[in-house]
Amino acid sequence: MKRLLALCAALTLTFIATPVAHASTTIYLTEPSHRQINGEFIDDDLASSLSFTGRLGELIFNPPAGAHTWIIDPALIEDVTAMASGYTLTSGVAGSGELAAKSWLTQLKLDTRNDSIVAMAYGNPSSYWVGQLSPHDANYLLTISQSRLATLLGVDVTSAATYHSSSRFTLSSADINSLKDDAAAFAATASYIDPTKIDTSRLALIRILNPDLTKDRRGYLIRDLTSAAYAQMHLVHLAPGKFTVTSAHQNLPITLTNGFPSDVKVNLYVIPTNLKVEVGTLPQVVIPAKSKIQVMVPITVLTSGTSGLNVELTSTHGDLLGDSVIYPLQLSVISPTATWFTTGAALVLFIAATVQSIRRIRRRQR
16 A cells, blocks of 8 residues: 555656656847947947846846746847947947946856757847838848857857747838838849848848837837938939030030949939030949049030039949939030021121122222
């Protein structure tokens, strides 16, 4: 009887202990973005969250007992790593979270050394809005998230099979159009920039799709993204100018600037603002990396007065680069037609005067 009771007790303890031994707590580490696309911190709220008593600090410094599965946003680890290197806020004030960030990262590596780590989709975006605004990035995002997190932590991590969020939070039509235009601008110039920086703009857009961003912060990040897209599209641009034209056929020097780290091939489109001038044919132009060149635009003046040239630069794919520029023209030229007309009129007057003189002489001789 005693043996039977002992056996039952042992089986009971095994039944109870087994699930505990294999239980695993899932811990999510993610935070809406606190940085602009250029990496500058907008505020110091992340520093507070990383502290021992902060939201992210509690998860690291006081995790639940037992085994864990860590689902980590690589965008958060990038932000904390940047903070740990020292930083200044966009306001110009020195950040206060350097030591908190270093302690947090150290403790994270200790906590996860024997646990399973899964890479959350970068920036924890809504799968719904990724599908609406950047569907071609849906699978790519999961892949790059795994590689980035593995590099940041220096350990092997598993790629997430799905997105953590599918929220359909509200985006205005203006915001949607801005994000689409910005994505198109970055895509149009992607081949000109440093290959290691191509993902920066794509991932900056993705971070804006985090459902936990406040409306004001999302609006701020959208404006920041739009400003960066505008600046990138204007790294190739035309210099302003105006010209006084004093001959019927003249070449006008127009300056083109390329701020990209690679050569850029462009098409130059020149359209007169009226019919007082004509423009000759222009070939494609290659602007060397980080340089300025002058292109000579051949024009023919048909009559004096004022005119202008509306000039645009486009990529070989037809994307507008920079802003179009109108170059005012002051035309101080007597055109060949006008010269012929004036000469002809003078000749007629001369002939008429000569005929009149001959008639007078003949009348006197009579």
